[in-house]
Amino acid sequence: MKVALILAGGKGTRLSEIRSDIPKAMMPVLGKPILEYQINLLKEHAFTDVWLIVNHLYGHIEEYFGNGGQFGINIHYYIEPKALGTVGGVKALEKHLKVPFLVLYGDVMMNMDLNRLIQFHRDKKASATLVVHPNDHPYDSDLLDVDEHDKVCAFYAKPHPQDLVYRNLVNAAAYIFNPEVLNFLEANVKADFGRDIFPTLHEKIDVFAYNTPEYLKDMGTPDRLHKVEEAITSGKVSARNLNNKQKCIYLDRDGVINIDTDLIHRPEDFELYPYAADSIKRLNKMGYLVVVVTNQSVISRGLCTIKELTAIHKKMETELGGQGAFVEAIYFCPHHPHGGFEGEIPSYKIPCECRKPSAGMLLEAKERFNIDLEQSFLVGDSPRDIEAGQNAGVTTIRVKTGHGLKPHTVVPNYYVDSLVEAVDIIANET
Ligand SMILES: [Zn+2]
Known part of the structure; x- marks a missing residue:
């Protein structure tokens, strides 16, 4: 069994000028909900089960995806009784999570070779693996530092002090967690992985950073959504998948x-x-x-x-x-x-x-x-x-x-x- 969780509870407030009647995960990207791209990616990589952690207007999501039969993957829902940041929903699924699982964000357009990521997680014998990438605005991104074996030794949540000297390793918002990570998450407390969990998690368990040039970008504003659509149309999104040859x-x-x-x-x-x-x-x-x-x-x-x-x-x-x-x-x-x-x-x-x-x-x-x-x-x-x-x-x-x-x-x-x-x-x- 290969399991993924997708955090799909976002409202998409900043996208309300485009659509305000649907949750962010249903926002169409070139006519298809962003969540569908992720579901398809999981299916391509032989994932069998995906949990959607939903909240705002979740009926739209359930109506579209159902039990996943049409998409070739078993879809389960966890309806958050109240918004608990990114952490609460993951913690709430504890009893269902007995094998390492992938965590994705429902508003991130991504196209990557998940097999390479999973292999990295295994090879490193990691308890948690965070996907990272360099970007062109590291100074206002959540940054990590690693040792020469890619093991995380520091996590700097933004905002950064002016004089921070850093590796350009930005948290790209995709993770593999072994079930033991759940021990470090608090139930029913509003918390965020970047702000509240990652800054100290590496002090407790072995966290590794998987650095990839593959395409992972959030589309939380009209401008970003437009860029994501352009990138898909131009072929950039799929070209960067490491299944394809790179120049x-x-x-x-x-x-x-x-x-x-x-x-x-x-x-x-x-x-x-x-x-x-x-x-x-x-x-x-x-x-x-x-x-x-x-x-x-x-x-x-x-x-x-x-x-x-x-x-x-x-x-x-x-x-x-x-x-x-x-x-x-x-x-x-x-x-x-x-x-x-x-x-x-x-x-x-x-x-x-x-x-x-x-x-x-x-x-x-x-x-x-x-x-x-x-x-x-x-x-x-x-x-x-x-x-x-x-x-x-x-x-x-x-x-x-x-x-x-x-x-x-x-x-x-x-x-x-x-x-x-x-x-x-x-x-x-x-
Ligand atoms: Zn040498």
């Missing part, structure tokens, strides 16, 4: 995104090129995944720890996010093949598959995001980057910033001034 821009970090002052190992030494955010934003809008692949021998040299490197990456993501740009993932190689230096960390002084010119990091991202290498590019400043791109079979663009002016026999597909021109080339080829 990607692999970016080297130092000398491409930020000024390379050599062996950067402190956040204060990290400075974005002034055009970096705009360039990455253009790639985001073109529908490419943007993945950073960077050799960071500063770790093996003992110049900084992985935690300190993470602090540098948080600074990068915060500054990009402040300007509406984001990267899907950051892969770094901490290794270096040659030992014998003072202060080095011997365990990282090893030959590896990830250090460029090897293609390891690119191939790891390929597996994770189902990347089509033939449609993808690498932008780097050093011959090592270009070789890594060639080893992976992507189109290579060398920039003249960073180490880009050093002559070399490795010939890239394109050789341009900076990331700006690299993005122009990508735009032309697309």
Whole structure:
């Protein structure tokens, strides 16, 4: 049995100018209730049972979906006696929830490969998995922080302090919970997962974050609803499902995104090129995944720890996010093949598959995001980057910033001034 819960009690007050006589979950998106998209997605992924947690004007929902027979899935209803936020209805179903279950929000348009999510939850042996994604306005979103194993170590409900330095990992409002999560929810108390539960849940049980570029967006205002409809019509919503091949821009970090002052190992030494955010934003809008692949021998040299490197990456993501740009993932190689230096960390002084010119990091991202290498590019400043791109079979663009002016026999597909021109080339080829 595969079980999902959908929180479908919302009134849709902000959509009342379009329709005020139906609950939010029944709001038509291109002529079909938003809830129907979710039901269909669950059915496609072999879910057998779905609980709809309903409240406002629920008769419309029941009339349309009935017992689910027409939709190939068993639909059950829980009618909330009063609105209890997002938590109350889930807690109220406790006696029915004996296996891990998926929780969705009835006002979120989503199209994702749920099998990958479920596999992640199993592989991590998680008690709870939260779906997260980077977005172009992280500064006013609920954010998470994770360790290097994707385990949640902090949850920051909005609003954030001005000086918060963060990973661009936004709570996307889809969860898998093991039944034990219910122990931490209070009955009959109005509460919200983002505001009241997640900020401390990771201190009690193992919560993991599943970071995906797939489409999950709420459509709670007329403007957002319009954007969701546009995204469906243009094919963007289904294209991003990781069942489909993705196109990607692999970016080297130092000398491409930020000024390379050599062996950067402190956040204060990290400075974005002034055009970096705009360039990455253009790639985001073109529908490419943007993945950073960077050799960071500063770790093996003992110049900084992985935690300190993470602090540098948080600074990068915060500054990009402040300007509406984001990267899907950051892969770094901490290794270096040659030992014998003072202060080095011997365990990282090893030959590896990830250090460029090897293609390891690119191939790891390929597996994770189902990347089509033939449609993808690498932008780097050093011959090592270009070789890594060639080893992976992507189109290579060398920039003249960073180490880009050093002559070399490795010939890239394109050789341009900076990331700006690299993005122009990508735009032309697309
Ligand atoms: Zn490595």
